[in-house]
Amino acid sequence: MTTVLPHSASRLVCRRRLAGEDWRQPNFAGTGRALPARRTVAAGGAGAGFSLLELMVAIAILGIVMTMLAGAFHAVAMSKTHAERRLADDRAARAILWQLTNELRASVQTPLIASHVLFIGSAGMENFTPVDSVTFSTLNPAHRLVLGGFGSEEIVSYNLVPNRRHRAWHLLYRSQQSALVTGNYNPQDKVLLASNVLSFHLRYFNGRTWSESWDSRSMPPGLALPQAVALDLLLDEGGARPRLFSTLVTLPMAMARW
Numbered sequence: 001m002t003t004v005l006p007h008s009a010s011r012l013v014c015r016r017r018l019a020g021e022d023w024r025q026p027n028f029a030g031t032g033r034a035l036p037a038r039r040t041v042a043a044g045g046a047g048a049g050f051s052l053l054e055l056m057v058a059i060a061i062l063g064i065v066m067t068m069l070a071g072a073f074h075a076v077a078m079s080k081t082h083a084e085r086r087l088a089d090d091r092a093a094r095a096i097l098w099q100l101t102n103e104l105r106a107s108v109q110t111p112l113i114a115s116h117v118l119f120i121g122s123a124g125m126e127n128f129t130p131v132d133s134v135t136f137s138t139l140n141p142a143h144r145l146v147l148g149g150f151g152s153e154e155i156v157s158y159n160l161v162p163n164r165r166h167r168a169w170h171l172l173y174r175s176q177q178s179a180l181v182t183g184n185y186n187p188q189d190k191v192l193l194a195s196n197v198l199s200f201h202l203r204y205f206n207g208r209t210w211s212e213s214w215d216s217r218s219m220p221p222g223l224a225l226p227q228a229v230a231l232d233l234l235l236d237e238g239g240a241r242p243r244l245f246s247t248l249v250t251l252p253m254a255m256a257r258w
Contacts, residue, residue, distance in 0.1 A: 082240065089196070089235050093245040096172070096193050097231060101249045103156050106139040108179075109225045109253040117224040118155060118179075121202055121214035130201035130232075131170060132212075133159035137179050153179035158193075160200050169236060170197040198242055199234035225254035 050058075109117050118137040125131065135157040156176045163169035172194040204214040204226035216224035233245045 082237075085237060086240070086243075089237055089243060092194055093233055093235055093243070097233060097245055097247050099174075100158065100231065101247060103138045104136070104229055104249045104251060107225050107251050107253055108137045108139060108153055109222070117216050119214055119216040119225050121204055121226075121229075123202075123212040124160075127168075129199045131160045132200055132202045133157070134202055155179050158200075160197060163195055166196070168198060169195060170200070171195050172197045172200060194235065196236045196238070197233070198236050199232065201232040201234075203230040205229070223254075225251050227251060227254045 107119060118135065120136070121132065121134045123130070123132050135155065137153055137155050139153055154176050155178070156174065158172065158174055160170040160172055163171050171192060173190050174193050175190045177189075203210050203212060205211075205228040206223070207227050210230070214226055227250065229249045229251065231247050231249065234242050235245070236242050
């Protein structure tokens with residue numbers, strides 16, 4: 001069925017079509033103009049935003065990335081701390097062995113000049129771990145040398161004491177006293193060298209065999225000193241594998257040429 005519009009209505013429809021308006025929309029009240037047609041925005045167009053699900057996925061991915069970065073930074077920081085700790089322990093152990101080596105090499109035994117020959121190495125064991133100590137007289141290189149090239153004679157002692165703050169560790173102390181003082185050995189200066197010692201082991205060579213202990217008081221004159229001393233120092237590095245530092249020291253004054 002065809003609807004015939006009046007002449008005025010047909011003219012209004014033509015004007016709306018020329019203006020690009022929807023001629024089916026009603027006029028504004030009393031204005032004679034039609035309402036513009038609604039325009040819908042297609043999904044994914046220029047005006048589209050993020051949904052809640054997309055935001056949650058993006059935040060979850062960002063959290064995973066930040067967690068990975070935090071783990072990497074923590075690993076780098078821990079490795080740096082561990083490397084610095086190992087370097088500090090290495091320096092401390094080498095300094096201890098260097099000082100002990102020099103003092104052992106200066107152990108006194110002279111047949112021409114009366115000297116205080118004292119060399120006592122005591123073997124100890126704690127939880128199947130060697131915890132030895134040693135006391136000997138030496139021409140301490142730390143003192144000022146005289147014209148003859150030797151310093152004053154000192155009695156030096158190295159011994160271990162249990163560390164109360166850590167069950168398996170020991171404190172390594174060094175003490176000394178002048179050999180010119182007669183009477184019992186009573187060290188005055190006591191210095192802490194290391195606090196993380198697991199084992200301190202010394203062995204003594206008399207020219208034929210190795211022994212775990214030494215006492216110069218029971219030795220004949222001229223044989224009161226061992227010809228060589230083997231040192232083993234085991235340090236704990238707090239969680240890492242313990243490090244063993246070893247050296248072998250020969251005592252010049254124990255040789256027959258003296």
